[in-house]
Amino acid sequence: MVTKIMNDKIYDISIIGGGPAGMFAAYYARLRNLNVSLIESLPKLGGQPETLYAQKHIYDVAALPKISGTDLIKQLTTQLNTLDCDKYLSTSVSSIDRNEDDTWTIKTNKGEITSKAIIIAIGNGAFEPRKLTFEYDQSLETNNLSYFVNDIEDYIGKDVLVAGGGDSAVDWAIDLSKIAKHTSLIHRRNKYRAMESSVEKLNTSAVEQLNPFIIKEVNYNPDNHQKIDVTLKMVKSDEIKTVTADKLLVNYGFVSDSRVLRDWNIDLQGPFVKVSQEMETNLPNVFAIGDIVTYPGKLQLITTAFAEGPIAVTKALRNLYPDRNYFEHSTSIFEK
Numbered sequence: 001m002v003t004k005i006m007n008d009k010i011y012d013i014s015i016i017g018g019g020p021a022g023m024f025a026a027y028y029a030r031l032r033n034l035n036v037s038l039i040e041s042l043p044k045l046g047g048q049p050e051t052l053y054a055q056k057h058i059y060d061v062a063a064l065p066k067i068s069g070t071d072l073i074k075q076l077t078t079q080l081n082t083l084d085c086d087k088y089l090s091t092s093v094s095s096i097d098r099n100e101d102d103t104w105t106i107k108t109n110k111g112e113i114t115s116k117a118i119i120i121a122i123g124n125g126a127f128e129p130r131k132l133t134f135e136y137d138q139s140l141e142t143n144n145l146s147y148f149v150n151d152i153e154d155y156i157g158k159d160v161l162v163a164g165g166g167d168s169a170v171d172w173a174i175d176l177s178k179i180a181k182h183t184s185l186i187h188r189r190n191k192y193r194a195m196e197s198s199v200e201k202l203n204t205s206a207v208e209q210l211n212p213f214i215i216k217e218v219n220y221n222p223d224n225h226q227k228i229d230v231t232l233k234m235v236k237s238d239e240i241k242t243v244t245a246d247k248l249l250v251n252y253g254f255v256s257d258s259r260v261l262r263d264w265n266i267d268l269q270g271p272f273v274k275v276s277q278e279m280e281t282n283l284p285n286v287f288a289i290g291d292i293v294t295y296p297g298k299l300q301l302i303t304t305a306f307a308e309g310p311i312a313v314t315k316a317l318r319n320l321y322p323d324r325n326y327f328e329h330s331t332s333i334f335e336k
Contacts, residue, residue: 010114011037011086013316014106016093017121019047020302021290023076025119025309030083032317037113038085039106041092046073047123048254049302056149056171059197060303072302088113096264102284117285117316119309120273124291125260130252136218144228145218145248155247157181161230163215164251170194172251173207184208184243186215188235210243212236218248261292269294279312285319287312 013029015022018040026038044050049058049069057066067075088110095107096118106113129147136145149155149172160180162173165187171194177183185207192199202209210232217231221244230243267274267282272294279287289308291300298304317324 008114009035010103010116011035012115012320013037013117013119013313014039014104014113014115015119015121016106017047017123017290017292018042018045018087018089019121019123019290020049020072020076021123021305021309022047022119022121023073023080024306025121025289025313026085027076027080027083028310029313029316030080030085032313034313034317036085037088037115038080039088039091039093039108039113041090043090045077045087045089046070049073056168057175058302060301061306062303094260096283096286098283104286116320118287119279119312119316120261120266120281120286120288120292121290121305121309122292124254125271129250129254132215132218132250134217137220140218140220140228143226144220144246145250147250149249152176152179155180158246159227159244160184160247160249161186161243161245162249162251163187164253165189165192165194165211166251166253167194167198168253169249169251170198170202172249174198174201174205176249177206182208184210184245186213186230186232187211188214213241216240277311278315279308280315285316287316 012034014037015026016039018038022038023045026036029036050073056069058069058072059066061067061072092109093106097105099105104115104118106115106118131147155176156179158180160176160183162169162176162183163186169185170192173183173185183206189212212235213232214235215230216233219229221227221229227244227246228248230245230248232241232243261268261273265283273281273288273292275281275288275293275295277295279289281288289312290305
């Protein structure tokens, strides 16, 4: 028999997912004086910005010209702690079941949580970086080959190769070129998928652009095992070139798994949750926000997710407590 985590406590809202969207939604729900639980499968809050893009700069958060993933999560944590909520870390949700009294039972690897409403904020689901598709010596990942930056100081004074053509790859190439001895960007096309402003910065930076090339092999340099030889092949050509470097950072994006949602009887469109303009799913008092949702005009941006959280919380508040005044401004709420 599963034991409830918090005895017989019934939450107003339980938020599944402790990334930026979930953290801000939890804070806003506490701001509205709701009892909140925040459930995260990883040992710490932060989601993708903290786990994959900790030191990458984010440029599209209002009032912040730029902020690293780690600093954004620190700020969100500080904000959340001003009103706090019950946090369940290293807690994976297996199912959600509706009860006879219209509450929901959330089953996890650590027990059960009961909640009147649920907000799903799981981003892209369980994620991992897209890796090189060919076989290579796995020991290269110890010092030479990485899929995200753990410590930017590891690249100081190094010869660095960055692979990829999206925002993350372009931004990292620009940032690393400021501290590295030499930085090159490898992309299979002549055009990038990054924001126009980032491409403009790239074109005026010291980054050497190697395109259109694809990576065919990565091996230790035979004369110096501290370095690697990266074999490149030009697209639609037989031209082969080998570049020697200290570090290879591969930024091909990540693959995600949101299949668990199919078992929750939630209407999906592909891998995404279909929601209304008030972030409602097809299930009563179950909402979804952030990168996991789709609706006409949806943009997968952190700043968009920050707006979706209050919309979902306000709709849930309206459903749960129709007589409560939910039109107050945040200044008057916080002062209370």
